[in-house]
Amino acid sequence: MRNSWSSEIWRLTGLLLLGLLVGFIVGQPAWILLVVTILYLAWHLRNLYRLDQWLQGKRRGIPETTDGAWANVYYHLYRMQQRNRRRKKRLATMVNRFRESTNALPDAAVVLGAAGNIENWNKTAESLLRLKNPQDMHQPITNLIRHPGFIKYLNQEDFSKVLRLQSTYDENVFLSLQIVPYGNKQHLLMVRNITHLHRLEQMRQDFIANVSHELRTPLTVIAGYLETMLDDDDDWVVNNSDSMKSMLQQAQRMQNIVSDLLLLSRLETEEKSQQRQEVDVPAILEMIISDAKVLSQGKHEINLEYDRDLYLHANREEITSAFSNLIYNAVKYTPDGGEINVRWYEDNDGVHFRIQDDGPGIASQHLPRLTERFYRIDAGRSRASGGTGLGLAIVKHVLNRHEASLKITSKLGTGSTFICTFLPGLAIRREIA
Numbered sequence: 001m002r003n004s005w006s007s008e009i010w011r012l013t014g015l016l017l018l019g020l021l022v023g024f025i026v027g028q029p030a031w032i033l034l035v036v037t038i039l040y041l042a043w044h045l046r047n048l049y050r051l052d053q054w055l056q057g058k059r060r061g062i063p064e065t066t067d068g069a070w071a072n073v074y075y076h077l078y079r080m081q082q083r084n085r086r087r088k089k090r091l092a093t094m095v096n097r098f099r100e101s102t103n104a105l106p107d108a109a110v111v112l113g114a115a116g117n118i119e120n121w122n123k124t125a126e127s128l129l130r131l132k133n134p135q136d137m138h139q140p141i142t143n144l145i146r147h148p149g150f151i152k153y154l155n156q157e158d159f160s161k162v163l164r165l166q167s168t169y170d171e172n173v174f175l176s177l178q179i180v181p182y183g184n185k186q187h188l189l190m191v192r193n194i195t196h197l198h199r200l201e202q203m204r205q206d207f208i209a210n211v212s213h214e215l216r217t218p219l220t221v222i223a224g225y226l227e228t229m230l231d232d233d234d235d236w237v238v239n240n241s242d243s244m245k246s247m248l249q250q251a252q253r254m255q256n257i258v259s260d261l262l263l264l265s266r267l268e269t270e271e272k273s274q275q276r277q278e279v280d281v282p283a284i285l286e287m288i289i290s291d292a293k294v295l296s297q298g299k300h301e302i303n304l305e306y307d308r309d310l311y312l313h314a315n316r317e318e319i320t321s322a323f324s325n326l327i328y329n330a331v332k333y334t335p336d337g338g339e340i341n342v343r344w345y346e347d348n349d350g351v352h353f354r355i356q357d358d359g360p361g362i363a364s365q366h367l368p369r370l371t372e373r374f375y376r377i378d379a380g381r382s383r384a385s386g387g388t389g390l391g392l393a394i395v396k397h398v399l400n401r402h403e404a405s406l407k408i409t410s411k412l413g414t415g416s417t418f419i420c421t422f423l424p425g426l427a428i429r430r431e432i433a
């Protein structure tokens with residue numbers, strides 16, 4: 001195509017030379033040169049006009065071929081236009097495919113702008129959240145999901161957790177929602193129908209609660225009869241006292257498991273806010289420590305340090321159960337002669353219950369799973385000490401229900417520390433008369 005530019009230069013030179021020749025012949029070289037230049041300019045102007053028309057889209061199809069440099073310009077412009085058309089087509093196909101795949105997703109996906117306005121959604125969102133086009137486009141998402149829990153979730157910074165909600169359109173439908181931040185302050189709201197999972201969970205909870213409840217009475221009867229029989233000085237009983245004592249011990253262990261399971265299922269199902277009151281934690285700790293001393297039979301040094309007028313806005317039974325589990329564990333797992341320190345205090349981070357022992361400690365690989373139900377490091381030892389394997393699961397549930405956290409630090413051979421931290425807002429200051 002470089003040729004077209006050189007032919008253009010040759011064309012101009014030729015025209016000017018011809019004009020000069022004719023000009024000399026007619027005796028008016030300047031005029032003739034002017035006329036030639038004007039004609040040459042006019043030709044360019046005409047081509048420029050055609051190009052402008054074509055660029056504005058007033059002329060369709062391939063522009064008529066012209067000679068010289070214009071042919072070059074037209075050729076490149078046309079190639080560029082064709083390339084752009086192909087690219088646009090490819091992009092449109094990709095967008096369509098992407099839309100088709102998001103529409104095929106079994107989960108609802110809603111694109112939210114920086115201000116939380118709905119920018120786009122897929123087909124599942126229409127059925128799950130009842131989003132309608134065009135009414136809901138650009139509406140704040142909080143207009144459509146009016147749940148207070150969702151508004152709180154949306155306004156926080158950390159979206160790592162999933163939010164579970166009951167659908168506002170159908171109370172039999174349960175949803176799990178998660179926000180995924182991306183790009184520049186954009187958010188993707190993913191919503192999944194978890195009704196099936198919720199039902200299974202409910203069935204599991206009901207099953208455990210029912211089985212535990214059904215087992216309670218027979219176990220009470222068995223343990224009761226065994227106790228009465230053991231009090232008897234009948235020959236048969238005296239000869240079989242070892243096996244009967246073992247039966248009673250196992251029946252009592254089962255009773256403990258059943259009562260812990262019942263407590264756990266109550267913690268799982270009951271409303272969080274129920275029965276919160278001003279709890280005199282120092283008095284509760286005094287009571288648990290005195291029981292722990294009975295359990296220890298003087299084999300441990302148990303120290304209690306507390307802020308006497310620091311009360312907690314909490315559920316008394318639940319807090320008692322959590323703290324006693326932690327204190328009894330320390331007594332159970334710390335060898336004779338060990339030291340156990342319990343502290344109840346407040347600082348800038350909140351209100352803390354801390355229990356420290358110099359027992360065997362817990363290896364780091366067990367720490368993340370310690371609060372799971374029936375998770376025991378040494379099942380034999382736990383059973384021998386009357387453990388159910390449910391104590392720390394109860395602690396975790398109680399703390400969750402109080403928006404509190406449990407921190408466990410431990411090193412093999414040096415002891416363990418359990419710290420429960422409650423939000424500063426739950427602290428109550430009571431002046432003791």
Ligand code: ADP
Pocket residue numbers: 325329330333334357359360361362370375376377378382383386387388389390391392393416
């Ligand atoms: P258990 O009824 O077996 O005590 P928990 O849920 O209370 O069940 O505790 C789970 C496991 O954690 C226990 O089996 C024990 O191995 C370990 N553990 C709990 N507290 C301590 C502690 N203070 N020191 C060492 N190990 C502990």
